[in-house]
Amino acid sequence: MSTTKIVYGLYADDDDLMNGVKAFNDKGIAINEVYTPFPVHGLDKALGLKKTRISDAAFLYALYGVTIGATLTWYTMNHDWPQNIGGKPAFDWGHNMPAFVVPMFELMVFCAAHMMSLTFLVRNKMYPGAPAQNPDPRTTDDKFMMEFVTDDVESVKQLLIETGVEEITVKDA
Secondary structure (H helix, E strand, C coil), X not given: CCCCEEEEEEECCHHHHHHHHHHHHHXXXXXXXXXXXXXXXXXXXXXXXXXXXXXXXXXXXXXXXXXXXXXXXXXXXXXXXXXXXXXXXCCCXXXXXHHHHHHHHHHHHHHHHHHHHHHHHHHCCCCCCCCCCCCCHHHHCCCEEEEEEECCHHHHHHHHHHCCCCEEEEEEC
């Protein structure tokens, strides 16, 4: 029979949470997860999280949007329905490209924003119908929670108490 337990420490203040994270890092006790109702400045560095690649994905999605915009303007204005409007030559997209900057920019922003949102939701398993991953609904309102998966429950509980925890919950893993 395994003695591994899940320990949850509930904090009322983000400063207490940050002090708790630092205390656990100093003792070398691994924090499994932290739940917060809003982004806490410096928490990602305190937990040692790596930089996300969402900005790289955003660049690729923006490039995709610009490509779609350039292809769309070329196809509609030069290939499918070329027209001589105001003496502008319709046979060359490159000469008329300044007129197409706005739709290309709009498609770039549209694709980057929507595809980043979808990537975030799918990557974090937050798509519609996904089961909730939050162990305590109070962390969506005003509480902060640290989660530990440990065999040494007493030392984790003692350090949680020392760092100003409001409530401790222990469950089987």
